[in-house]
Amino acid sequence: MAINERTDPLTRTFAALADPTRRAILARLASGDADVSELMKPFALSQPTISKHLLVLERAGLVARGRDAQRRPRTLVAVPLKSIAEWVEAYRHFWEQKFASLDHYLRDLQKKEKRHARSKR
Amino acid sequence: MRAASDKERPVENTRSASVTTPSDREIVITRAFNAPRTIVFDAWTKAEHVAHWWDPSGAPLAVCEIDLRPTGAFRFVHGGPDGTKHPFAGIYREISAPARLVFTTRNSPSGAESVGTLVFSEHAGKTTLTMTIECESMADRDAMLKMGVVAGTTRTLDNLDEYLRAIG
Numbered sequence: 241m242a243i244n245e246r247t248d249p250l251t252r253t254f255a256a257l258a259d260p261t262r263r264a265i266l267a268r269l270a271s272g273d274a275d276v277s278e279l280m281k282p283f284a285l286s287q288p289t290i291s292k293h294l295l296v297l298e299r300a301g302l303v304a305r306g307r308d309a310q311r312r313p314r315t316l317v318a319v320p321l322k323s324i325a326e327w328v329e330a331y332r333h334f335w336e337q338k339f340a341s342l343d344h345y346l347r348d349l350q351k352k353e354k355r356h357a358r359s360k361r
Numbered sequence: 362m363r364a365a366s367d368k369e370r371p372v373e374n375t376r377s378a379s380v381t382t383p384s385d386r387e388i389v390i391t392r393a394f395n396a397p398r399t400i401v402f403d404a405w406t407k408a409e410h411v412a413h414w415w416d417p418s419g420a421p422l423a424v425c426e427i428d429l430r431p432t433g434a435f436r437f438v439h440g441g442p443d444g445t446k447h448p449f450a451g452i453y454r455e456i457s458a459p460a461r462l463v464f465t466t467r468n469s470p471s472g473a474e475s476v477g478t479l480v481f482s483e484h485a486g487k488t489t490l491t492m493t494i495e496c497e498s499m500a501d502r503d504a505m506l507k508m509g510v511v512a513g514t515t516r517t518l519d520n521l522d523e524y525l526r527a528i529g
Contacts, residue, residue, distance in 0.1 A: 258385050327506040332380040337417040339378050339392045345414035346396040
């Protein structure tokens with residue numbers, strides 16, 4: 241995936257999150273630091289593939305390299321995720337209000353339909 | 362962290378909507394409803410229904426126009442001072458009752474067109490609605506998500522609480 245370096249950090253974060261493997265890597269790192277070989281195991285992916293995904297995540301500021309020079313463990317950086325989570329949550333809330341309203345309406349509608357089933361058909 | 366959550370999570374576990382961003386230009390919202398899909402589809406496509414649920418405050422829409430045919434227009438306008446400023450309007454592209462509804466809108470802040478695809482799937486009398494919003498670019502998609510923040514602050518949680526009390 242080509243990443244435009246001129247785009248703003250949030251766009252880069254979104255681009256990094258657009259891939260299911262990268263989301264899974266982040267989920268794994270959320271439970272603790274891991275190096276490349278530890279990340280290879282659960283995903284059954286080659287080392288270059290994992291490294292490529294990690295590079296995208298590092299450029300997006302979502303993953304940092306730990307101090308241990310031998311193991312080079314990767315660690316999750318949650319700050320960029322927070323602003324995205326806030327956007328997505330607000331957007332979800334916007335629709336959930338409508339859906340809760342629809343839910344209630346559907347309940348009423350079905351009650352009415354049951355009540356008038358005989359007279360309708 | 363919802364943004365990083367996987368889109369494969371089953372929606373049946375929760376009644377509330379889940380949102381994912383599976384690609385650069387898409388937003389996918391999934392929600393289950395306790396009704397057969399013919400009814401849910403009607404609720405989305407008949408003016409007499411939409412007018413009564415689109416505004417979460419419970420007030421009927423001031424304007425609810427639906428011309429349900431490909432290239433037909435729709436326009437939903439809330440009552441109140443903010444309504445005319447933020448109508449939900451667009452053009453139908455594909456109508457396959459009760460399974461699928463596709464429309465285009467220009468509701469994003471940039472005025473760019475986005476395509477909304479609603480898929481209604483039924484299982485054991487319950488309907489799962491999957492709404493995909495496909496934007497022209499990643500920037501538009503992000504602007505659309507940001508708009509949710511604006512909408513979320515104008516229509517506060519207090520309003521929702523009030524509404525839930527009123528219907529409960």
